[in-house]
Amino acid sequence: MSKTKVTLQVISSGILREEVLMLGEAYVKQWKIPVNQPLTLRFGSFKHHVTVVPVPRYDGLRMNHVLARKMGLQSGVTLRAVYKSASHTLCLGPLVGVMISRDRPDTPDKPFGQITLFCKELVDACQAHGAVACFFTPEQILDQYSGVQGWVYANGCWQKATMPIPDVINNRLPSRKIENKPSVQHFMKEVKLRHKTHIFNEKFLDKTEVFDALQPDVQLQKYLPESHLLRSFTTLKTMCARYNTVFLKPARGSLGKGIVRVSKLPDNTYQAMYSTVNGTRRQSFSSLLKLFSSLSGKMKTNSYQIQQGLTLIENEKRPVDFRALVQKNATGKWTITSIVARVASNQHFVSNLARGGTLSTVKEAITSSELSSDSRTDIYVRLQRAALDIARGVETYIPLHFGELGIDLAVDEHGRVWLLEVNSKPSKSDNTPLNESKIRPSVRKMVEYARHLAGF
Numbered sequence: 001m002s003k004t005k006v007t008l009q010v011i012s013s014g015i016l017r018e019e020v021l022m023l024g025e026a027y028v029k030q031w032k033i034p035v036n037q038p039l040t041l042r043f044g045s046f047k048h049h050v051t052v053v054p055v056p057r058y059d060g061l062r063m064n065h066v067l068a069r070k071m072g073l074q075s076g077v078t079l080r081a082v083y084k085s086a087s088h089t090l091c092l093g094p095l096v097g098v099m100i101s102r103d104r105p106d107t108p109d110k111p112f113g114q115i116t117l118f119c120k121e122l123v124d125a126c127q128a129h130g131a132v133a134c135f136f137t138p139e140q141i142l143d144q145y146s147g148v149q150g151w152v153y154a155n156g157c158w159q160k161a162t163m164p165i166p167d168v169i170n171n172r173l174p175s176r177k178i179e180n181k182p183s184v185q186h187f188m189k190e191v192k193l194r195h196k197t198h199i200f201n202e203k204f205l206d207k208t209e210v211f212d213a214l215q216p217d218v219q220l221q222k223y224l225p226e227s228h229l230l231r232s233f234t235t236l237k238t239m240c241a242r243y244n245t246v247f248l249k250p251a252r253g254s255l256g257k258g259i260v261r262v263s264k265l266p267d268n269t270y271q272a273m274y275s276t277v278n279g280t281r282r283q284s285f286s287s288l289l290k291l292f293s294s295l296s297g298k299m300k301t302n303s304y305q306i307q308q309g310l311t312l313i314e315n316e317k318r319p320v321d322f323r324a325l326v327q328k329n330a331t332g333k334w335t336i337t338s339i340v341a342r343v344a345s346n347q348h349f350v351s352n353l354a355r356g357g358t359l360s361t362v363k364e365a366i367t368s369s370e371l372s373s374d375s376r377t378d379i380y381v382r383l384q385r386a387a388l389d390i391a392r393g394v395e396t397y398i399p400l401h402f403g404e405l406g407i408d409l410a411v412d413e414h415g416r417v418w419l420l421e422v423n424s425k426p427s428k429s430d431n432t433p434l435n436e437s438k439i440r441p442s443v444r445k446m447v448e449y450a451r452h453l454a455g456f
Contacts, residue, residue, distance in 0.1 A: 004080055004081070004130065005078050005079065005080050005081070005130035006023070006024070006027055006060060006061045006078070006079055006081055006130075007059075007060045007061065007076065007077070007078050007079075008060070008061050008063060008068070008073055008074075008075060008076065008077050008078075008079060009060050009061065009062045009063070009075055009076075010062075010063055010064075010065045010068045010073070010074065010075035011062050011063065011064060011065065012064075012065055013064055013065060013066060016062060016063070016064045017064060018048075018064040018066050018067045019048075019049065019050055019051060020050065020051055020052075020053055020064070021041065021050050021051070021052050021053070021061060021062065021063055021090075022052075022053050022055050022058070022061070022062035022063075023052050023053070023054060023055065023058075023060075023061050023062075024054070024055055024058040024059050024060055024061070025054040025055060025056045025057075025058070026059070027061075027081070028052065028054040029054075031081065031082075031083040031090075032083065032085065033052050033083050033090060034052070034088075035051075035052055035053065035054050036051055036052075036053065037051065037052075037088075038050075038051060038088075039051070039052065039088040039089065039090055040087065040088060040089040040090070041089075041090050041092070042089050042090070042091045042092070043071045043073070043091075043092045043093055043095060043164060044071075044093060044094075044095035044163065044164030044165055044166050044167050044195075045146075045147070045164040045165035045166075045191075045194075045195040045197070046070065046071050046147075046164035048067060048070070050067075050090075052090070061079070061081075071092075071163075071164065072132075072134070072152065072161045072162055072163035072164065073132070074154045074155070077127070077132065077154075078127060078130050079092045079093065079130050079131075079132070080092070080093060080094070080129065080130030080131060080451070080456045081130075082455065082456055091455070091456070093131060093132060093167055093454060093456060094131050094132075094166075094167040094168055094450055094451055094453075094454035094456050095131070095132050095134065095163065095164060095166040095167050095168075096122075096126055096131050096132065096133050096134075096166055096167070096168050096169075096170070096447065096450045097133075097134050097135070097136060097148065097150070097163075097165075097166030097168065097169040097170070098119065098122065098133065098134070098135045098136075098169070098170045098172050099136060099137070099138070099169055099170070099171050099172060099173055100112060100115070100135055100136070100137055100172050100173070100174075101137060101138075101173050101174050101175065101178050102137055103135070103137055103140075103151060105160075108157065108158055109157075109158070111151060111158050112135065112151075115172075115428060118428040118443070119133075119135055119153075120153060121439055121440065121443050122443055122446070122447070123152075123153040124439055125439045125443045125444050125446070125447045126447055128439070128444075128447075129447050129448070129451060130456075131447055131450065131451065131456070132152070133152070133153075134148065134150040134151065134152050134161070134163045134166065135150055135151045135152075136148040136149070136150030136151070136163075137150075138173075138178065138181065138183060138184050138187065141183075141187055142162070145165060145187060145190050145191055145194060145195075146165075147162055147163055147164050147165060148162075148163050148164075148165065148166075149161075149162055149163075150163055165191050165194075165195050165197055166197065167197065167198065167450070167453070167454035168197070168198045168199075168200070168450040168453050168454050169188075169191070169197060169198070169199045169200075170199075170200060170201060170403070170446065170450075171188070171199060171200070171201045171202055171203070171425075172201075172425065173425075174425065176204050176252060179203060179204060188202065198401070198450075198453040198454065199401060200328075200401045200402060200403030200404075200449075200453070201401075201402055201403060201404065201424050201425060202400045202401050202402075203400060203424065204252065204424055204425060205394075205398070205422055205423070205424045206251040206252045206303075207227070207249055207251045207252075207253075207305040207307075207421055208229045208251045208303065208305050209251075209398065210394065210398070210421065210422045211224060211227040211305070213393070213394070213397035213398050214390070214393045214394070214397060214419075216397075217393055217396075217397070219389065220389060220390065220393045223386050223389070223390060223409075223417060223418055223419040224418070224419055225307050225308035225310055225418050225419070226239070226242070226243075226307070226308040227305055227306070227307045227308065228305070228306055229251065229303060229304075229305060229306075230248060230299070230303075230304040230305065230306040233288075233289065233292045235306060236262075236288065236291075236292050236306060237288060239306050239308070240262065240264060240270075240288055242308075243308050243309050244263060244264050244309065245261065245262065245263045245264075245309025246261075246262050246306055246307065246308065246309050247259060247260070247261055247262075247306070247307045247308075247309055248260040248261075248262065248295070248304045248305070248306055248307075249304065249305045249307060249421075250302045250303070250304060250305075251302070251303040251304060251305045252302070252303065253302070257275070258275070258298070258302065259274075259275040260272055260273065260274055260275075260295070261273040261275075261309070262291065263309075265284075269284055269285060269286055269287075270284070270285045270287070270288055270291050271283070271284050271285075272284075272285065272291055272294070310410055310412050310418055311412050311413045312410050312411065312412060312413075313365070313366070313369035313370070313371055313411050313412070313413060314369060314370065315341075315343045315360070315365055315368045315369060316368070318343050318344045319343075319344045320341055320342065320343050320344070320360075320365045320369065320411075321341075321342055321408055321409065321410045321411075321420060322339055322340065322341055322342070322362065322365075322383055322408070322409045322410070322411070323339070323340055323342055323406055323407070323408055323409075323426075324336060324338070324339045324383060324384070324386075324387035324406070324407045324408075324409060325337040325338045325339075325404065325405075325406055325407075325426055325442055326387050326388065326391040326404065326405045326406075326407055327403065327404040327405075327442065327445045327446065327449065328403045328404070328445075328449040328452070329445055329448060329449060329452075330445075330448035330449065330451065330452050331452060332449070332452050332453075334388055334391045334392060334395075335388075335445070336384050336387060336388065337404075337441055337442045337445055338441070338442065339362055339380065339383055339384065339387070340359050340360070340361070340362070341359070341360045341361060341362050341364065341365030341366075342358070342359060342360075343358050343359075343360055343365065362379070362380050362383065363380070366379050366380075366411075369411075370413070371411075371413070371415055376415065377415075379411060379415060379417075382417050383409055383411075383417060386407075386409055386417045386419070387407045387409065390405075390407050390419055390422065391405050391407065394422055402424055403446070403449050404426060404442075404445075404446065405422055405423065405424060405426065406422070406423035406424075406425075406426030406427070407419070407421075407422050407423075408420040408421045408422070408423070428442075
């Protein structure tokens with residue numbers, strides 16, 4: 001049977017020197033590791049010169065405790081191993097890092113707040129694959145980018161540990177303000193250069209950036225509602241002349257915050273509907289210019305994208321849209337992990353869960369809609385195709401590294417699929433419920449992609 005993972009046994013210095021690794025003979029033969037010769041041990045950015053000694057009838061890896069501590073490893077951890085003969089390097093790992101905004105050492109059972117359960121799930125998925133997970137904030141990056149003072153899960157609890165710079169880092173920073181700090185940007189640039197670290201989901205996307213990037217592609221245009229950066233009253237006037245309803249969306253907004261729906265009424269007045277935490281607020285204006293003037297304050301602090309209004313399918317008169325989670329898999333290809341329908345609450349015209357929306361299956365949403373039977377045909381397949389086309393488009397036209405995307409799609413009354421927006425930091429609880437005893441496919445796929453990137 002092919003051996004790809006090995007269990008670590010940490011030994012005291014009196015028994016085993018720091019420069020020596022003891023490895024089961026079967027592993028040594030299978031991986032063709034030269035014995036009693038100097039080679040390089042690598043774990044993340046950590047490198048150390050060692051000699052491998054084969055041990056008959058032993059099914060593990062023995063390491064000096066000082067060396068293990070330098071690597072942030074504890075006895076009993078299962079590691080994947082690859083020997084690269086060209087560079088005489090024995091690589092252990094991969095070490096997968098998640099960059100988060102803050103931790104809470106005073107609550108060690110829940111140090112990452114609401115995402116703690118997801119972090120534990122990622123730990124379990126990594127262990128199943130012979131990988132190691134660590135979690136760190138920008139403040140926990142060590143001087144000269146030599147490592148991170150992050151968190152690991154060991155011996156049944158969360159612990160602080162000094163770890164090397166990971167092979168792969170998933171940027172889960174939840175705010176643009178933190179992400180755009182010069183120190184964070186410099187860290188991401190430097191570790192890619194110095195340590196060949198792979199960082200995916202490098203940055204937030206804004207709506208204008210996505211639509212402008214995809215628009216020139218003839219194959220993607222069919223998914224794109226007309227959309228522009230709202231720079232002037234002329235743009236609003238032109239769009240309102242073209243469409244009875246338009247949406248104004250903060251270019252850098254999320255969770256349905258700040259969205260304004262503008263509709264022209266039969267008496268040539270205009271109504272603005274604002275999405276707020278407590279529901280929808282309505283305001284009427286005798287002219288479009290007065291409506292625009294009321295928005296001028298918001299536009300000074302936020303860029304707005306104006307978008308063609310769509311007549312979405314509804315469930316009991318509540319708008320429905322769809323969130324597709326698209327992820328890179330073990331071979332680096334875009335795949336669909338899940339597609340769920342999101343139904344707006346009675347108090348909102350947006351379907352975000354943060355605004356009281358509820359989840360349903362695509363089949364339930366389509367069946368409950370007023371679409372004709374012809375329009376319902378193959379909608380799930382068309383949603384899949386659209387999500388994959390758009391993910392590939394983002395990768396092609398926006399020169400950044402993304403490993404997963406939340407793609408919001410809509411289906412109109414005629415069954416046509418439209419793009420609403422692309423989220424480069426998809427929520428870890430929106431699509432499928434967290435389960436303390438089961439690793440979700442989305443988390444497994446993240447680890448598989450990390451292995452692919454790191455060459456394991």
